Amino acid sequence: MDKISIAVPCYNEEPALEPFFAAVTDVAGQMHDVEFEFLFIDDGSRDGTLEKILELSRRDSRVKYISFSRNFGKEAGIYAGLENASGDYVVIMDADLQDPPALLPEMYRLIREEGYDCVGSRRVTRKGEPPIRSFFARLFYKLINKMSDAEIVDGARDFQMMNRPVVEAILSMGEYNRFSKGIFGWIGFKKKWLEYENVERVAGETKWSFWKLFLYAIDGIVAFSTTPLVISSVFGLICCALALAMILVVIVRTLVFGDPTSGWPSLVCIMLLLSGIQMLGIGIVGQYLSKTYLETKHRPIYLVRQTNIEKK
Ligand code: UDP
Ligand code: MG
Secondary structure, eight states, X not given: OEEEXXXXXXXXXXXXXXXXXXXXXHHHHHOTTEEEEEEEEEOSOSSTHHHHHHHHHHHOTTEEEEEESXXXXXXXXXXXXXXXXXXXXXXXXXXXXXXXXXXXXXXXHHHHHHOOSEEEEEESOOTTSOHHHHHHHHHXXXXXXXXOSSOXXXXXXXXXXXXXXXHHHHHHOOOSSXXXXXXXXXXXXXXEEEEEOOOOOSSSOOSOOHHHHHHHHHHHHHHHOOHHHHHHHHHHHHHHHHHHHHHHHHHHHHHHHOOOSOOHHHHHHHHHHHHHHHHHHHHHHHHHHHHHHHHHTTOOSOOEEEESOOOO
């Protein structure tokens, strides 16, 4: 019998866990030929999430959990889920029911019968999201797809079912700065997308502020593209060329018209522009340097405080 592991990163999801668990066990109950494992990853929650998970694990022996020593972020939660899942197939799912469990049977069928390695999900609408956020999200996807060789799909959720080779491929990317959307695209494999209308979260609130999303977008670009470095070099080259041309103009003008001192306001503008471009260039280099610095420390992606999973 096949086993499906459902990995659920949870951060302050106390009110959502009960309806979530009811909904997935309901769908799981309809899939008779499969065994299930529910793997909750408590990402250092500050509310009663862990107690709730413990209660679920007492009620249902298929419930496994890992509790982190602090909040490590959803990316770390996903990694821990994949690393500790024992199923033949692994599904990543949010705890807030924004990922419809009703898609599970179809995902399983596509993998089993149609030979896909991975079935992802994509929301085709952004209903219930502030318009300004949707605008920047779209802009981000346009930008990163121009700059990166990993295919990053607009509206793609982390909600997906993967077979073992895909799980192993993701785990083999042991980088510290994890940007899952990029990693999923980068590994390749045969992937099928299921589309659905956006669903609003069942309880609690989103953990993403605009600022957090902005920083996450920068992380994504730095992790999956070196184009910003090229752009800053090109900017440097253009500035040098412009400066050379202007030097020639000034020399000629001085020799022919004898007017060496006019135009210092334009000089100030040029100085400001150039120093701005320089700072931008240093900033871009700094971003890459700081990520490299963090990678070289080889810190663990997460630390476990409590779990009911036995070490392999
Ligand atoms: N999450 C997490 N760690 C965090 C932030 C979020 O494990 O630091 C989990 C959260 O509990 C949820 C999922 O990641 O199950 C998605 O979070 P959220 O619903 O806030 O994101 P959104 O759906 O708004 O993009
Ligand atoms: Mg959500």
